[in-house]
Amino acid sequence: MKQSKLFMPTLREVPADAEVKSHQYLLKAGYIRPVSAGAFAYLPLAKRVLNKVEAIVREEMEAVNANEMLVPEILPAELWQRSGRYATYGQDLYKFKNRQERDFILGPTHEETFTELIGNDIKSYKKLPLLVYQIQAKFRDEGRPRFGLLRTREFIMKDAYSFTADYEGLDQIFDQMEVAYRNIFDRIGLDYRVIVGDAGAMGGSDSKEFSAPAAAGEDTIVYSEGSDYAANLEMASDFYERVDRSAEKKADIEKIDTPNAKTIDELSALLDLPADQLVKTIVVADPEGQLTAVVTTGDVEVNLVKVQNRLGVPEVELADEGLVKEKLGASFGSLGPVGLPEDVQLLVDERAADLVNFAAGANEDGKHYLNVNWDRDVALKDEQVGDFRTAKEGALAVDGKGKLAFTKGIEIGHIFKLGTKYSKALGAQVLDQNGRAVDMIMGSYGIGISRLLAAVSEQKADEKGLVWPAAIAPYDVHIVPINLKDDDQANVAAELEEQVAKAGFESLVDDRKERAGVKFADADLIGLPVRITVGKKASEGIVEVTLRESGENFEMPASEVAAKLNDWLQK
Amino acid sequence: MKQSKLFMPTLREVPADAEVKSHQYLLKAGYIRPVSAGAFAYLPLAKRVLNKVEAIVREEMEAVNANEMLVPEILPAELWQRSGRYATYGQDLYKFKNRQERDFILGPTHEETFTELIGNDIKSYKKLPLLVYQIQAKFRDEGRPRFGLLRTREFIMKDAYSFTADYEGLDQIFDQMEVAYRNIFDRIGLDYRVIVGDAGAMGGSDSKEFSAPAAAGEDTIVYSEGSDYAANLEMASDFYERVDRSAEKKADIEKIDTPNAKTIDELSALLDLPADQLVKTIVVADPEGQLTAVVTTGDVEVNLVKVQNRLGVPEVELADEGLVKEKLGASFGSLGPVGLPEDVQLLVDERAADLVNFAAGANEDGKHYLNVNWDRDVALKDEQVGDFRTAKEGALAVDGKGKLAFTKGIEIGHIFKLGTKYSKALGAQVLDQNGRAVDMIMGSYGIGISRLLAAVSEQKADEKGLVWPAAIAPYDVHIVPINLKDDDQANVAAELEEQVAKAGFESLVDDRKERAGVKFADADLIGLPVRITVGKKASEGIVEVTLRESGENFEMPASEVAAKLNDWLQK
Known part of the structure; x- marks a missing residue:
C-alpha cells in the first residue's frame, strides 16, 4: 500500500x-x-x-x-x-x-x-x-x-x-x-x-476474568507473588486458618463509656488494644430494604461485593445512618453485634469470629462493650461466618504461596457460568x-x-509512539525511501515492496514528499514492527533495518531482507 | 465441520x-x-x-x-x-x-x-x-x-x-x-x-444502479432488447425525434362542449381522434406549494420523478383538486395549457410540444379547445420542453437500438456522483x-x-431449495454418509473430508443419525454446490456425486473426487 x-x-x-x-x-x-x-x-x-x-x-x-x-x-x-x-x-x-x-x-x-x-x-x-x-x-x-x-x-x-x-x-x-x-x-x-x-453482574455462578496489567487500567488486580493466584480486588482472598479458642477463659462482659472514640483508631488508642483485637460493625441494606450487620476485625475493610454475593442479592449499600439509629439504637461508631433486633441479619468475618474477650460497640451512642464473646453474648451460626473482608497488599495469598501484590488492570475478556438464569x-x-x-x-x-x-x-507503546506486535500490526513492514526522485532509491523500494509481498507479508510504502525527519517520526508513531529505510546507500544495494520494539538498527543488503522477515515477524 | x-x-x-x-x-x-x-x-x-x-x-x-x-x-x-x-x-x-x-x-x-x-x-x-x-x-x-x-x-x-x-x-x-x-x-x-x-434521493447529479432481475423485485427495470440500455422505470426514456411542424397550416382555435368526456378515452371517442393527437394536463405541487401544469400526449403517463428532477425539487405530488379548480377555473378532466394563471408553471413533454391543431382542456368544466397551437395560443420556451413521460413497454429504446422490455429487479448496488452537497x-x-x-x-x-x-x-433457488454459487456457498462440499455405523462408509467419509481440506475446500459432513431421505432433503434445501453421498458402494471405494445447480448425478471412485473439485467449484 x-x-x-x-x-x-x-x-x-x-x-x-x-x-x-x-x-x-x-x-x-x-x-x-x-x-x-x-x-x-x-x-x-x-x-x-x-x-x-x-x-x-x-x-x-x-x-x-x-x-x-x-x-x-x-x-x-x-x-x-x-x-x-x-x-x-x-x-x-x-x-x-x-x-x-x-x-x-x-x-x-x-x-x-x-x-x-x-x-x-x-x-x-x-x-x-x-x-x-x-x-x-x-x-x-x-x-x-x-x-x-x-x-x-x-x-x-x-x-x-x-x-x-x-x-x-x-x-x-x-x-x-x-x-x-x-x-x-x-x-x-x-x-x-x-x-x-x-x-454476580451477569447472574452467574462462576467466572474468570482476563485482565491486562497496565497503569491506565480501571480495575485493581490482586495477585500472588509466589503463585498463579490472581483475582479482582472485589474477589481477592488472603490466607486465614480458623482457630478454635473455645477453651480460653471468658471474662465478664462490661459496658464502658467511650464518648470520644468514634473511629477504630480512637478506640484502639483509648483501650490500648491493637485494631485486630477489636471488631467494627457496619450495617448494609439490600434493594428490598433488608438490613444486615457485618462484623470484621478493626484492621480490615468490609468487602461489599463478598457480602452481596453471600446474601445472593444484586446490590448492597451502606444503610442510611438515621434508619440505623432508629433500628439499632445508635449511630455509626457505636454499633455492635450484641443485642441486634431480630429483623437485622448478622454476618461475621472469620477473623472476627475467632476473637475472644473482644471489644465492640454497644448499640448505644458513646458506649462500647469489653470482653464480648460469641455464643455467650451473641448467637453465631457457622453459615453466618465467612470471608467478608477486602484483601490487603502484602498479606499472604489465600493459597498460602506468596504475598499479595496489587496492580492496575484492563478487563479484556470475561467468561461466565450462567447456569439457568x-x-x-x-x-x-x-x-x-x-x-x-x-x-x-x-x-x-x-x-x-x-x-x-x-x-x-x-502495554507496548513507548515514548516515540505505538508498538504493534507482529500478529496484529496493520502492516508488517514500513518501507521508507528518503527520496523517491533518486532512481536507485525508487528501484530498491519497488523491489523491496515486491519481495515483501512474495514472502507473504504486507508493506506500507512511504511515498510522500516529506522530509526524512517527518517520515521517521510518523513511522515511529504508527509503530509497524519492521522499518526499512532506503537512503543514499541504495546505490550500493544497502538499506537500513529498524526493529520497532527492540530499537535494533542495522544495515544490510536489500536482497537479503526477504529471507529475514520470518525471524523479525514471528507471529 | x-x-x-x-x-x-x-x-x-x-x-x-x-x-x-x-x-x-x-x-x-x-x-x-x-x-x-x-x-x-x-x-x-x-x-x-x-x-x-x-x-x-x-x-x-x-x-x-x-x-x-x-x-x-x-x-x-x-x-x-x-x-x-x-x-x-x-x-x-x-x-x-x-x-x-x-x-x-x-x-x-x-x-x-x-x-x-x-x-x-x-x-x-x-x-x-x-x-x-x-x-x-x-x-x-x-x-x-x-x-x-x-x-x-x-x-x-x-x-x-x-x-x-x-x-x-x-x-x-x-x-x-x-x-x-x-x-x-x-x-x-x-x-x-x-x-x-x-x-435525486441522495442529492446527487448522476447515478448508476445495479439491479438483479427477479420476480420478487420491488423495482421495475426497463431495458432494451437490442442494446445495453437499462434504467429504472422512473428514469427510462423511449426514443423520440423532434419534428419541425411550423410550416403546417394552423386552423382556428374553437371551444366546444365536452360534458361527458372526462377521460382521455372518452374524449378520444367523442372527437374521433387517436389519444396521441390529444393532450392531457395534470397539475403538480412541490413541497413549497408551487404549482406546475404538465402537458403530455393522451397516450402516455406523466412521470413525476422526471418532473421533479427537472424542477430541482425534492418531491412533487398531484395537486389538490379543490386548489386546482380555484386556481385554473376547472376540475381534473378539463384542464389545459391555454390561459394558465401567471403563477402556475408549465412543462410540456416533447411529443406534445410537436403537435399542431390539437385538442386540450379549456380550463372550464365540460369544455375543450380544438385546434390549439403552441406559440399562437400558448407561449412555449425550449426549456419548458422535455421528456416528462413514463416509458412504455414495446417502445423503441432511447438509443434507437431495440424495443423496451420490462422486468422486476432487486436493487443490489447504487453509485452516486454527489458533487458538493x-x-x-x-x-x-x-x-x-x-x-x-x-x-x-x-x-x-x-x-x-x-x-x-x-x-x-x-435468482438461483429451485423447487428443492437454495442453490449457492461456488464463490459464496457456506461450504463447498456436502459429504453425506448414509450410515456412519458402517465402517467402510465412515472411513471413506473421513478420507473425503481430509482430501477436500487438502485441496483447499471446505466441507460439511452430515454425521447425524437421520434417515437418508431426511439427509438428502436437508442437503438440497441448504444448497451446497457439490454433494458426495457415501453409501453401500463405499466398500468398493465408490461414491455418488450430485452437482446441486445442474442436478448432474454420477458415481465415481472416492479417490478421484479431490482432483475434480476445481472443475466443479469454479469461483
Whole structure:
C-alpha cells in the first residue's frame, strides 16, 4: 500500500482531553477519531488491526467448534422485560421507540437474544452442546465515557454463548473457552492474568476474568507473588486458618463509656488494644430494604461485593445512618453485634469470629462493650461466618504461596457460568434423556475487541509512539525511501515492496514528499514492527533495518531482507 | 465441520407470512430467523455466506485503493441537522436520546459522518483523491418491513465515499467503482443489469444502479432488447425525434362542449381522434406549494420523478383538486395549457410540444379547445420542453437500438456522483493548487450485502431449495454418509473430508443419525454446490456425486473426487 493513498492523518499535538497513553497515541498516530463522546471512528490503520484481531478470534473460536452468527443490534424491549434486565440494567441501556411507538433497546450484550433463538429451535438434549458466537458493535450509555477506547458507548465485542443439557457440559466448554482465550491473548502478544472474577453482574455462578496489567487500567488486580493466584480486588482472598479458642477463659462482659472514640483508631488508642483485637460493625441494606450487620476485625475493610454475593442479592449499600439509629439504637461508631433486633441479619468475618474477650460497640451512642464473646453474648451460626473482608497488599495469598501484590488492570475478556438464569426466564428448555423438560444450562463468554487495541497500546507503546506486535500490526513492514526522485532509491523500494509481498507479508510504502525527519517520526508513531529505510546507500544495494520494539538498527543488503522477515515477524 | 455441531435448524413447514421464495427458503433451510419485524439473526450458514461476500467486496475495494474504515452507528443528531437531512429524511430515521437527553440517530447511511471526518483532517488537494469504505449494520425504520432480507429495518451494507478536488477525479473514481461493482457481482455469480438510476434521493447529479432481475423485485427495470440500455422505470426514456411542424397550416382555435368526456378515452371517442393527437394536463405541487401544469400526449403517463428532477425539487405530488379548480377555473378532466394563471408553471413533454391543431382542456368544466397551437395560443420556451413521460413497454429504446422490455429487479448496488452537497453543508474544504479554499467533490457507493443473499436466492433457488454459487456457498462440499455405523462408509467419509481440506475446500459432513431421505432433503434445501453421498458402494471405494445447480448425478471412485473439485467449484 502506498502511504499517499492511505487516510492516516497523524497529528503533531495531542488533544488536551486525552488522559491516557493509548488514547493519546491512537489519536496522534491517526488510528481513531471521536464522532461523539465515547463513539469512535476507526481509521484505516485501526481497522486493519481490528481485522487481524478478529481473524485470530475466529480461528480460535472455530477450533472449539463455535458457530459464528450475527444477531440484530436493535432488540425488542419485550425480550429484556422477560429476563427482567429491562428494569434492572440501569441507565447504561439505550432505549428508543420505533415509528409504531414500540419499545426497543440497543443491545449491550445478547444473553436474551441467543437464549430465545436457540430455545425456539433446539428442543432435545441430542442437539446439544451448542456453542455460538458473534463479533459486533455493542452499546452502553456510559455516564462518563473517557480514556479513549477503554470506556466507550459503542464498542466491538466478541460475545459467545454455550448451551448444554448438564453442568458437566458447561464445565467442559468453560474450560475449553479458557484455553481458547489464552491462545487468543498469547497470539496477540498481550501480557495478561486470568483472575477470579465477580460473576454476580451477569447472574452467574462462576467466572474468570482476563485482565491486562497496565497503569491506565480501571480495575485493581490482586495477585500472588509466589503463585498463579490472581483475582479482582472485589474477589481477592488472603490466607486465614480458623482457630478454635473455645477453651480460653471468658471474662465478664462490661459496658464502658467511650464518648470520644468514634473511629477504630480512637478506640484502639483509648483501650490500648491493637485494631485486630477489636471488631467494627457496619450495617448494609439490600434493594428490598433488608438490613444486615457485618462484623470484621478493626484492621480490615468490609468487602461489599463478598457480602452481596453471600446474601445472593444484586446490590448492597451502606444503610442510611438515621434508619440505623432508629433500628439499632445508635449511630455509626457505636454499633455492635450484641443485642441486634431480630429483623437485622448478622454476618461475621472469620477473623472476627475467632476473637475472644473482644471489644465492640454497644448499640448505644458513646458506649462500647469489653470482653464480648460469641455464643455467650451473641448467637453465631457457622453459615453466618465467612470471608467478608477486602484483601490487603502484602498479606499472604489465600493459597498460602506468596504475598499479595496489587496492580492496575484492563478487563479484556470475561467468561461466565450462567447456569439457568436466562433459560428459565425465557423458557428455553430441552427434553433430557428421560423425556423430561429441563432448562438449558448456559455460559457466556466475552472479549472486548476494540478495547484490545487500547490494552496493547497501553502495554507496548513507548515514548516515540505505538508498538504493534507482529500478529496484529496493520502492516508488517514500513518501507521508507528518503527520496523517491533518486532512481536507485525508487528501484530498491519497488523491489523491496515486491519481495515483501512474495514472502507473504504486507508493506506500507512511504511515498510522500516529506522530509526524512517527518517520515521517521510518523513511522515511529504508527509503530509497524519492521522499518526499512532506503537512503543514499541504495546505490550500493544497502538499506537500513529498524526493529520497532527492540530499537535494533542495522544495515544490510536489500536482497537479503526477504529471507529475514520470518525471524523479525514471528507471529 | 460436523453437521451435529452446527446450528442449522431446518424446518418442515414454511412460516405463513413468508411471501417470497428467498424469505421462505432462508427460513426453511435454517439461514435466518426474525428477532423483531425486519430485523433478522443470521444463523451460522448465512453468516458464512455473508463472510464470503464481504471477503470478495474487500478484495475488489482494495483493488481500487479504497481504505477500509469503521464509523459509529450511533450518530449525534447535530451532524444530520447541519446537512439538513435530520428534518427531511422522514420517518425511516431512528431517533433517540442518550442519558444526558442529547439527540442521536442510528445511521442509515454515512455521507455526513465521512464528510466530517475527512473534512476535519484533510486540508489540501495534495492529499486527494481519497476513497474510503466500510461494511456495517445500517438502520431504517421501514413502515412495513417484508420479503425477508429484501426490506428490513437493520441490514448490512458496504458504503464507500470518495473525495476529490475536481470533477475529473470524481468521474474517474466513479468509473473505477462501476468496474469494481461489476467484478463483485460477476464473482458472486449474480445476473444483474447496470441501469440509469435516480440520483435525486441522495442529492446527487448522476447515478448508476445495479439491479438483479427477479420476480420478487420491488423495482421495475426497463431495458432494451437490442442494446445495453437499462434504467429504472422512473428514469427510462423511449426514443423520440423532434419534428419541425411550423410550416403546417394552423386552423382556428374553437371551444366546444365536452360534458361527458372526462377521460382521455372518452374524449378520444367523442372527437374521433387517436389519444396521441390529444393532450392531457395534470397539475403538480412541490413541497413549497408551487404549482406546475404538465402537458403530455393522451397516450402516455406523466412521470413525476422526471418532473421533479427537472424542477430541482425534492418531491412533487398531484395537486389538490379543490386548489386546482380555484386556481385554473376547472376540475381534473378539463384542464389545459391555454390561459394558465401567471403563477402556475408549465412543462410540456416533447411529443406534445410537436403537435399542431390539437385538442386540450379549456380550463372550464365540460369544455375543450380544438385546434390549439403552441406559440399562437400558448407561449412555449425550449426549456419548458422535455421528456416528462413514463416509458412504455414495446417502445423503441432511447438509443434507437431495440424495443423496451420490462422486468422486476432487486436493487443490489447504487453509485452516486454527489458533487458538493455534503461538503458544502459541512464545510469540508481543501486548498486547491492556487491556494483557494474549495468544497471537496464527493461520490457515494453502496452495496446491500445482506440483501445480496436474498437476490442470489431469488435468482438461483429451485423447487428443492437454495442453490449457492461456488464463490459464496457456506461450504463447498456436502459429504453425506448414509450410515456412519458402517465402517467402510465412515472411513471413506473421513478420507473425503481430509482430501477436500487438502485441496483447499471446505466441507460439511452430515454425521447425524437421520434417515437418508431426511439427509438428502436437508442437503438440497441448504444448497451446497457439490454433494458426495457415501453409501453401500463405499466398500468398493465408490461414491455418488450430485452437482446441486445442474442436478448432474454420477458415481465415481472416492479417490478421484479431490482432483475434480476445481472443475466443479469454479469461483
